Structure formats: C-alpha cells, structure tokens
Amino acid sequence: MIITILQILFVLAWIVLISYLAIRMKGQKEIVPLPDNYWEWLHDYVKFYRQLDESSQKRFEKRVEDFLSATRITGVNAEVEDLDRLLIAAAAIIPVFNIQDWQYINLKEVLLYPGAFNTDFDQQGYDRPVAGMVGTGALQFAMILTKWQLRQGFLSEQDTRNTAIHEFVHLIDKMDGTMDGVPEIILERKYVNTWRNLMDTTIARMKREGSDIDMYGATSPVEFFAVISEYFFERPDRLKANHPDLFAILQRIYKTGDTG
Numbered sequence: 346m347i348i349t350i351l352q353i354l355f356v357l358a359w360i361v362l363i364s365y366l367a368i369r370m371k372g373q374k375e376i377v378p379l380p381d382n383y384w385e386w387l388h389d390y391v392k393f394y395r396q397l398d399e400s401s402q403k404r405f406e407k408r409v410e411d412f413l414s415a416t417r418i419t420g421v422n423a424e425v426e427d428l429d430r431l432l433i434a435a436a437a438i439i440p441v442f443n444i445q446d447w448q449y450i451n452l453k454e455v456l457l458y459p460g461a462f463n464t465d466f467d468q469q470g471y472d473r474p475v476a477g478m479v480g481t482g483a484l485q486f487a488m489i490l491t492k493w494q495l496r497q498g499f500l501s502e503q504d505t506r507n508t509a510i511h512e513f514v515h516l517i518d519k520m521d522g523t524m525d526g527v528p529e530i531i532l533e534r535k536y537v538n539t540w541r542n543l544m545d546t547t548i549a550r551m552k553r554e555g556s557d558i559d560m561y562g563a564t565s566p567v568e569f570f571a572v573i574s575e576y577f578f579e580r581p582d583r584l585k586a587n588h589p590d591l592f593a594i595l596q597r598i599y600k601t602g603d604t605g
C-alpha cells in the first residue's frame with residue numbers, strides 16, 4: 346500500500362517537473378510567431394512581398410519573424426496592433442532583403458507614436474517634422490515612427506513615399522559609423538565616388554529645376570539617400586524611367602536585379 350502511494354506521488358512529481366521544464370524552454374526560445382492573418386496582410390499591404398516568387402516570399406516571412414523576435418516594439422500613447430508590427434518588420438526587411446546575413450545591430454526598439462509626436466527630444470534626427478526619426482543620444486538604439494505615417498506608407502502604392510523604409514535606410518547608412526548618405530557597409534568601394542557625385546549633381550539639379558523626387562531629399566546627402574531609396578522601393582518602374590542612372594546604382598547598393 347505504502348509503495349503504491351509513493352509511486353503515485355513520484356509520477357505526479359515527474360509530470361510537474363516535465364511541464365515546468367517545457368514551459369521554461371518555450372519561454373527561453375523567444376520566437377515571436379507571426380500573427381494568424383500575416384499572409385493576407387502581407388499580400389494586401391506590401392507590394393514588394395506580393396511581387397516575390399513563392400520561395401522568396403517564404404524567405405521574406407522568415408526574415409520578418411526574425412526581426413520581430415529581435416526587436417522590441419513599444420507603443421507610446423498608441424496601441425501596437427499586429428498589423429503595425431508586421432508593417433514595421435516589412436519596412437525593415439525590404440531594403441536588406443537581398444543582403445546576406447543582415448542584422449540591424451544598431452536597433453533594439455521601435456517606439457510607435459499615434460500621430461505627430463512632440464519635440465521633447467533632441468531636434469537632431471527628425472524627419473519631415475513628425476514623420477519619424479532614428480535615435481541619437483539617449484535614444485541611440487531606438488527608432489521612432491508614427492502609426493499614421495507607417496500605415497500611410499503602405500496604403501498609398503502610387504506615390505514614392507514610405508516613411509518607415511526611409512528610417513530604416515538611415516539605420517543602414519549609420520551602420521558604418523557615419524550617417525553621410527554613403528552606405529559603405531553595402532556599397533562596393535569602387536562605386537562610392539560615382540554615388541557621391543551622382544547625389545551631388547542630382548541635389549544641385551533639384552534645387553535649380555525642381556524634381557519629381559521629393560524635395561526633402563535636396564536638404565542633404567543623408568536625406569537624399571533615404572528619399573531616393575523610398576522612391577526605389579515604392580516605384581522602381583517610375584524611377585527607372587525617369588532616373589535610369591540613379592536606378593542602376595541603387596540596384597548595386599541593394600543587390601537587386603542583375604547589374605553584376
């Protein structure tokens with residue numbers, strides 16, 4: 346009789362221990378699963394994803410999942426919905442999709458504001474007032490986006506704007522230590538001067554004649570690189586037709602197409 350009770354207790358204790366370990370291991374893995382309707386949302390909102398073939402779409406989904414597992418997304422007076430998380434991750438992955446083993450080591454957290462955010466922060470690093478910013482100083486490893494601009498960037502497929510992509514391009518530019526419009530980390534050395542000259546001449550022409558490129562890009566090479574990258578990913582067809590030289594070098598930077 347005694348033995349039977351001990352046996353039952355032993356079995357119970359074993360079950361408790363196994364359950365505990367299972368829960369613990371699950372917690373440690375920290376893989377953030379994609380939301381249930383991610384496929385539908387990526388199709389509906391992310392043109393870049395829609396145009397990929399099936400195996401590339403799978404690769405894109407995996408990169409999105411990895412990004413979300415590595416990056417905290419925090420709402421500041423804004424509710425972070427699954428769709429917001431998915432769009433932020435899509436904007437992060439689009440520019441680096443063809444770059445092997447890319448990780449945003451200079452980003453830990455994305456802060457999501459509802460609309461216009463107030464200027465309690467250092468003014469430096471702001472984009473087109475209230476659209477977004479990459480952190481400096483205390484916000485070194487953070488990026489600020491606004492929910493409204495984030496969604497707008499993906500909803501309007503006919504324009505050349507996407508604020509979230511713009512901010513991630515700044516992070517790519519910043520990765521080599523300097524934010525100067527030249528992403529040395531992904532642009533082969535032999536093309537650096539060509540790129541610099543092309544930026545300078547285009548900015549000068551924009552100032553002289555105006556342009557179909559967002560004029561915010563003429564404020565500095567840093568902004569030019571971010572603005573022209575938005576154009577490249579939002580309307581590649583139009584950029585290729587209107588600015589073939591810029592299109593060609595952006596293909597080299599982002600390793601798209603087969604320019605060799």
Ligand SMILES: [Zn+2]
Nearest residue numbers: 472515568571
């Ligand atoms: Zn900017």
